[in-house]
Amino acid sequence: MIELENGxxxxxxxxxxxxxxxAIVNAANSSLMGGGGVDGAIHRAxxxxxxxxxxxxxxxxxxxxxxxxxxxxxxxxxxxxxxIIHTVGPIFKKEDSRMDELLANAYINSxxxxxxxxxxxxxxxxISTGVYGFPKDRAAPIVFKSLRHFFSLYQRPQKxxxxxxxxxxxxxxxxxxxxxxxxx
Numbered sequence: 001m002i003e004l005e006n007g008x009x010x011x012x013x014x015x016x017x018x019x020x021x022x023a024i025v026n027a028a029n030s031s032l033m034g035g036g037g038v039d040g041a042i043h044r045a046x047x048x049x050x051x052x053x054x055x056x057x058x059x060x061x062x063x064x065x066x067x068x069x070x071x072x073x074x075x076x077x078x079x080x081x082x083x084i085i086h087t088v089g090p091i092f093k094k095e096d097s098r099m100d101e102l103l104a105n106a107y108i109n110s111x112x113x114x115x116x117x118x119x120x121x122x123x124x125x126x127i128s129t130g131v132y133g134f135p136k137d138r139a140a141p142i143v144f145k146s147l148r149h150f151f152s153l154y155q156r157p158q159k160x161x162x163x164x165x166x167x168x169x170x171x172x173x174x175x176x177x178x179x180x181x182x183x184x
Contacts (some may be wrong), residue, residue: 002174002180007140008151009144010161011170017045020080022119022163025110027127028086029182030065032058032118038125042084045112046077055123069105073113081115089128100142107146114157126169136169141175144183148180161183 002011016024016038016115027038032054034043043050058065066072071087087110090102106127114122126144128134147160164170 004144005148005151007157008157009031009147011164011173012161013164013167013170015041016125016163017041017079019123019161021121021123022081022157023083023085023110023114023117023122024076025071025077025122025124025127026084027096027125027130027132028066028088030067030088030182032066032086037130040095042079046084048077049077052072054086058071066121069102069109071106071109071113073117073171083114083119085113085122087127090121090134092128093131097156099134100138102140103134103139104146108145108150111147111150111154111157111160118156120156120158121161122159123163125163126165126173129169136172137176140173141180143173143178144177150165 024042026042029035029039034040034051057072066086066088067092069086070099071085073083073085076082076084087106088105091098111122129136129139
């Protein structure tokens with residue numbers, strides 16, 4: 001475990017579905033109906049209640065699906081967390097100039113929901129860096145800048161845990177933000 005920004009950002013490896021935090025962020029697809037990777041793991045661990053709540057959100061708010069960069073909250077079902085904040089990260093396309101902004105929005109909008117719910121702790125997977133193909137070394141500074149900026153403006157949530165599936169992913173993140181840490 002590594003702490004940055006006076007302990008407000010925590011980097012670690014592990015299973016996000018096992019964390020005891022106020023909110024876990026789900027790297028969802030726009031359908032909100034579950035899927036593979038982190039999305040599938042969260043839906044399996046949380047049970048059918050999460051899918052029921054996602055269906056209601058689709059019916060009432062986002063009939064065409066949750067737009068990329070946006071976020072919504074549901075209960076966490078059977079998990080230790082209180083909430084799941086579902087966000088859709090961008091599917092990486094090198095020629096799309098909005099990729100960085102959309103990734104930043106996924107983090108900022110998730111943090112904003114946590115703030116609005118009065119939550120203290122939130123845990124993020126590495127959004128869009130798996131099957132969505134966002135380069136890990138490009139994502140890291142975007143994520144770090146987004147968290148740092150949000151925390152400079154708001155007291156809640158108090159802590160963001162960045163959970164990496166593998167140590168090598170966390171190492172890439174740290175190497176990619178090395179110069180930014182030295183500036184803080």
